[in-house]
Each structure stands twice: as C-alpha cells, then as structure tokens.
Amino acid sequence: MKKALLSLWLVLGAAALVALAIIPGGEKEEHSVAAEFDLHPIVELPKLGPVDLSITKAVVYLWIAAAVLIVVAIVLSRTIKPTPSRFQFAIESLYELARDGIVGSVMKSGQETWFPYIAGAFFFVLVSNLIGLVPLPFAEHNQLGFYAATANLYVTLALALCTFLFTHYAGIRKNGFVRYFRNWAPSSAPPVLRQLILVIHAVSEAFRLVSLSVRLFANMLAGHAILGVFFAMALIFQSYLAALALQMGSLLIYLFEIFVAFIQAFIFAILSAVYIGGALDQEH
Amino acid sequence: MEPEAAKALAAGIAMGVGSLGPALGLGMLISKALESIARQPEVSGDIRTNMFIGIGVTEAVALYAFVIALILIFVA
Numbered sequence: 001m002k003k004a005l006l007s008l009w010l011v012l013g014a015a016a017l018v019a020l021a022i023i024p025g026g027e028k029e030e031h032s033v034a035a036e037f038d039l040h041p042i043v044e045l046p047k048l049g050p051v052d053l054s055i056t057k058a059v060v061y062l063w064i065a066a067a068v069l070i071v072v073a074i075v076l077s078r079t080i081k082p083t084p085s086r087f088q089f090a091i092e093s094l095y096e097l098a099r100d101g102i103v104g105s106v107m108k109s110g111q112e113t114w115f116p117y118i119a120g121a122f123f124f125v126l127v128s129n130l131i132g133l134v135p136l137p138f139a140e141h142n143q144l145g146f147y148a149a150t151a152n153l154y155v156t157l158a159l160a161l162c163t164f165l166f167t168h169y170a171g172i173r174k175n176g177f178v179r180y181f182r183n184w185a186p187s188s189a190p191p192v193l194r195q196l197i198l199v200i201h202a203v204s205e206a207f208r209l210v211s212l213s214v215r216l217f218a219n220m221l222a223g224h225a226i227l228g229v230f231f232a233m234a235l236i237f238q239s240y241l242a243a244l245a246l247q248m249g250s251l252l253i254y255l256f257e258i259f260v261a262f263i264q265a266f267i268f269a270i271l272s273a274v275y276i277g278g279a280l281d282q283e284h
Numbered sequence: 285m286e287p288e289a290a291k292a293l294a295a296g297i298a299m300g301v302g303s304l305g306p307a308l309g310l311g312m313l314i315s316k317a318l319e320s321i322a323r324q325p326e327v328s329g330d331i332r333t334n335m336f337i338g339i340g341v342t343e344a345v346a347l348y349a350f351v352i353a354l355i356l357i358f359v360a
Contacts, residue, residue: 106333
C-alpha cells in the first residue's frame with residue numbers, strides 16, 4: 001500500500017516536471033542586475049557645495065537600520081526580565097558575543113572604553129546586512145526589491161573611516177603623539193631600515209581603510225548580485241522548469257547570504273577591535 | 285578585438301584567476317584550523333575567532349578582483 005502511494009507521488013512529480021518543461025514560458029524579459037544598485041534621489045534636496053544631500057535608497061535603508069536598532073533597544077530595556085524571553089535571549093547572546101567573543105578575546109586593555117563603539121558597529125552592520133535580505137518597496141516604480149545600505153561603498157567607507165580615526169585617536173591618547181608614531185617601527189632597528197619600516201607601516205595603515213571598507217561592500221554587493229542574477233536568469237529562460245530550478249538555487253543563495261551577513265558584521269567588528277587594540281598596546 | 289569584448293573577457297579572467305589564490309588559501313587556512321581544533325579541542329574558541337579573522341583577510345583578496353571586474357565592466 002505504502003509502495004503504491006510512493007510510486008503514485010513519483011509519477012505525479014515526474015508528470016508535473018514534464019508539464020513544466022512542455023508549457024511555454026512567458027515572454028522574454030530583459031532585466032539589468034546592475035540597475036538594481038543605481039541610486040536615484042527619492043526626495044530632491046539642494047547641493048551643499050560638492051555634496052549632494054538628496055535622499056536616496058541607501059539613505060532610507062540607513063534610517064531603517066537605525067530605527068530598528070532604536071526600537072529594539074527601547075523595547076528590550078522596558079521589558080527586560082530575569083528569566084529572559086526568546087527575543088531577549090537572542091539579543092543577549094549577540095551582546096555577549098560582542099563583549100566576550102569580540103572585545104574580550106582581542107583587546108588587552110581599554111575594553112570598557114571601546115566596547116560601545118565596537119558593539120555599536122557590530123549591531124549596525126549586522127542590522128544593515130540583514131535588512132538587505134528583506135524585500136522593501138524602494139526599487140524602480142516602488143516595486144519590491146533587495147538592496148542593502150552596506151552594498152554601497154560610501155556607507156562602508158564612512159564606517160571604516162570611523163574605525164581608522166578611532167584607532168589613531170586611541171593610540172595617540174594612550175601613548176602620546178610622538179611615542180605612538182615612533183613605536184610604529186622597532187627601536188632596535190638600524191636608522192635607514194627604521195625609516196623604511198615606518199613608511200611600510202604607514203602604507204599598511206592606509207590600506208586597512210581600503211580593505212575594511214571594500215571587504216564589507218564587495219561581500220554584500222556580490223551576494224545581492226548573485227541573487228539578482230538568479231532572478232534575472234529565471235526571466236531570460238522561457239521555461240517554467242528552469243525557473244523552478246533557479247528559484248531553488250536562489251533560495252540556497254539566500255540562506256547562505258544570511259550566514260554571510262553575520263560573518264561580515266563579526267569580521268568588521270573584530271578587525272576594528274584588533275586595530276584599536278593594536279594601537280593601544282603597541283608591540284615595539 | 286572590439287573594446288567591449290576585451291573588457292568582458294578581461295573582467296572574466298580577472299575574476300577567475302583572482303579567486304584562484306584566495307580559494308587555495310582559504311582551503312589551507314580552514315583545514316589547518318580544523319586540524320588544530322581536532323588536536324586541541326579545549327582552545328577551539330580562540331582558534332575559531334582567529335580563523336574568522338584570517339578568512340576575512342584572505343577573502344578580501346578575491347573581493348578586490350571582484351571590484352576590479354566590476355570596474356572593468358561598468359566604469360572603464
């Protein structure tokens with residue numbers, strides 16, 4: 001009996017696949033993945049010198065991320081209990097990850113001073129990344145679409161610039177202006193070599209800014225571009241069978257993107273902690 | 285060769301060759317990390333944290349190639 005039922009399901013499934021393959025698909029549509037990342041002003045505002053103050057998709061996504069964080073913080077602080085609810089437990093685990101997993105495990109000193117910044121960066125990047133996976137009506141003609149504020153180089157560059165400035169501010173405040181820069185090169189090295197090391201160190205400091213911002217930006221952009229390519233391919237192939245297979249693929253990519261959103265927020269925060277910790281406790 | 289074709293080809297080669305090294309590096313990094321966790325499970329937390337830092341740094345190399353490919357296609 002069970003076997004008959006199973007074979008019936010198999011036959012039905014095969015018939016459905018054949019039917020999907022035979023039915024002619026809809027009309028071929030062009031879909032540009034790159035156009036998804038174009039920024040058009042939603043509200044036009046005047047230019048302030050070279051800076052365009054218009055409100056674009058990215059600005060709205062930043063506002064949403066900030067609003068989500070503020071609402072979560074207010075709700076959690078009002079309803080906090082000794083026996084945590086599931087929501088409270090989830091946020092507490094993330095907080096613990098930021099405190100013990102990121103700041104506690106990497107920084108040797110100044111943990112209390114720099115925990116707020118690093119945890120703030122962690123939560124902000126995490127929420128921005130995750131909101132990018134929720135379809136919101138900010139695409140062309142107010143259609144639902146995927147976009148993440150962190151898939152924009154200017155946003156990630158601003159975040160990386162914060163870490164860059166705080167790194168040197170922390171180092172100069174703790175070690176003093178001259179001693180901080182002198183410690184970039186080991187004092188035991190011979191003079192000419194020492195100047196060379198100083199230059200190499202300065203270049204590597206500058207490249208941290210590039211790598212920190214481009215890593216986050218390119219990860220989120222690549223993830224969204226792959227999702228977009230899968231959706232666009234479903235429009236190009238005029239077959240429901242191919243569309244079904246491609247939607248399965250996009251589902252897998254989507255699940256992987258949730259993982260990437262967490263990992264990238266974690267890496268951004270932990271590298272910020274490593275850089276700031278390195279400036280506080282210099283090795284040489 | 286037409287300039288457009290050359291650009292598309294260059295972007296493809298940049299992405300393909302550029303992700304080769306990071307792929308090898310990531311494989312080595314994660315295999316070594318898992319080996320050390322298997323050998324010393326008591327420090328698995330530390331190893332995992334450092335592994336993720338390494339993954340982030342290694343992965344960035346592939347992403348530079350990705351950015352170069354994007355620049356070749358859309359900007360250049």
